[in-house]
Amino acid sequence: MATAITDRYPTVLPSAEALAEAAAERIAALAAEALNARERFLLALAGGSTPRLLYRRLADEPWRSRIDWTRVEILFGDERAVPPDHPDSxxxxxxxxxxxHVPVPPAQIHRMQAELEDLDGAATRYETLLRSLAPDRPVPRLDLVLLGVGPDGHTASLFPDTEVLGERERLVAPVRPGAxxxxxxxxxxxxxxxxxLMFLVAGEGKAxxxxxxxxEPDPAHPLPVEGIEPQGEVSWLVDEAAAEGLRP
Structure with a gap:
């Protein structure tokens, strides 16, 4: 049954580094749980500076050895329309x-080809890939999706006032912000x-x-992140700087 994205109150960590450590611990536990029940751990990565800290932590011990990377399928929550070697990728x-730095087989790393001129075609191909990973379900059920939230309330690349917010059929879609x-x-x-769904939020700019x-929710003017109606578990990991916004 779907719930509100904010039903689970954030866990506050003292720093972005502590947030990355806590996230790595949770990811290792979720991977072990998934691999005990299924053949693969379907993990969708996020972009941004806070996930970068997490990824560097996961690439180091003990996390590198605690996760069976050979059984992980790496996906992406979103991608900019740039080549894969571009600094913004x-x-x-x-x-x-x-x-x-981890032994994920290259065939199990699935990047979005957002650099292609035909973004609709690239979206369709990525949707086909997603469906191939869970062919027995009408909508693939990823084990873990890492997300952030922007100052404007966007998550992944679901930006305010974009057509993608109304998409209920396609699993992957082009996003064409005004700027x-x-x-x-x-x-x-x-x-x-x-x-x-695991939200990673750090820095005073996110307070x-x-x-x-x-x-201060405003149901009359929902933000893109509030459009998520999660059927699974949700966790919010935030650092002290961002958590200033949670204080009375």
């Missing part, structure tokens, strides 16, 4: 921070179906959005 960041790079993003149906979400 989420794939490049994840590769340099994590994927080059900035075009992108590909997972859509609400995939996020809603995930077994676990205002946490206040808006948890202390």
């Amino acid at each position: 989420n794939y490049r960041m994840a590769r340099e921070a994590l994927l080059d 900035g790079l075009h992108r590909l993003s997972l859509t609400y149906p995939v996020l809603n179906a995930a077994r676990h 205002a959005i946490l206040r808006r979400l948890f202390r």
Whole structure:
């Protein structure tokens, strides 16, 4: 049964580094749980500076050895329309921070080809891939999706006032914000179906959005992140700087 994304109150960690450590611990536990029950651990990565800290932690011991990376399928929650070696590429960041340092078979690393001119075609191909990983379900159920939240309330690349917010059929869709790079993003149906969503939020620049979400909700003007209706578990890991927004 779907719940609100903010039903689970955030866990506050003293620093971004402590947040990364706590997230690594939870990911290792979720991977073990998934691999005890199923053949593969379906993990969707996020971009950003806070996930980068986490990925560097996962690439180091003890986490590198605690996760059976040979049974992990790496996916991405979103990607900018740039080549895979571009500094703004989420794939490049994840590769340099994590994927080059753990034994995930290359065939199990599934990047979004958002650099292609035909973004609709790239979205369709990624959706086909997702469906192939869980062919017995109408919407694939990823084990864990890592997410952040922007000051404007976006998550993945679900930005305010974009057509993708109304998408209920496609699992992956192009996003064309009014300004900035075009992108590909997972859509609400995939996020809603995930077994676990983990939000990583750090820095004083995120205090205002946490206040808006948890202390001053405005149902008449929902933000993109509030459009998620999770069927699985949700966790929020935030550092002290961001948690200033949670204070009375």
